[in-house]
Amino acid sequence: MAKQQIVIGDVAYMVNMKWVICDRCKGEGSIGNPAFDGISLNDPEYDEEFFEDYFNGHYDVTCPKCMGAGKMLVVDEDNNSEEFLKVWREEEEYRAECEAERMAEQCF
Ligand SMILES: [Zn+2]
Numbered sequence: 001m002a003k004q005q006i007v008i009g010d011v012a013y014m015v016n017m018k019w020v021i022c023d024r025c026k027g028e029g030s031i032g033n034p035a036f037d038g039i040s041l042n043d044p045e046y047d048e049e050f051f052e053d054y055f056n057g058h059y060d061v062t063c064p065k066c067m068g069a070g071k072m073l074v075v076d077e078d079n080n081s082e083e084f085l086k087v088w089r090e091e092e093e094y095r096a097e098c099e100a101e102r103m104a105e106q107c108f
Contacts, residue, residue, distance in 0.1 A: 002073055008091050013084045018076040025063035029070040033059040 002017040021027040036059060039046060046054075053059065062068040075088060 004073065006075070006088070008087050011087075013088075015084060015088075016076045016079040017073045018079070019071045020074050022063060022066035022070055022072050024065040025070060027070040029063055029066065029068040030057065030060040031063050032057075033061050035059075 002019070004015050004017045006013050006015045022029075025031045032054070036054065041051065063070070066072045075085075077085060080088075
């Protein structure tokens with residue numbers, strides 16, 4: 001069982017962690033290059049050869065979420081004290097809010 005120390009506020013918790021398959025790359029460890037997201041099969045800029053390479057993964061990049069591991073260590077929500085989970089969820093919510101705000105404003 002993996003354990004990890006997580007500090008929230010002034011308190012350090014020893015937290016039970018679990019491995020999950022990365023939801024970004026589905027465990028592959030790499031993803032299609034985001035630079036090519038949204039290109040169309042009919043785009044005259046790209047020829048058949050490009051798409052062949054593309055679908056064969058030539059342009060794939062290391063998954064930024066799991067750093068190529070294909071799996072991630074996350075907090076095991078079924079296996080930790082309610083006290084920690086409560087604080088942790090609040091913290092996660094707060095962080096998600098900050099992230100959303102930052103994206104909206106494009107500044108720090
Ligand atoms: Zn990944």
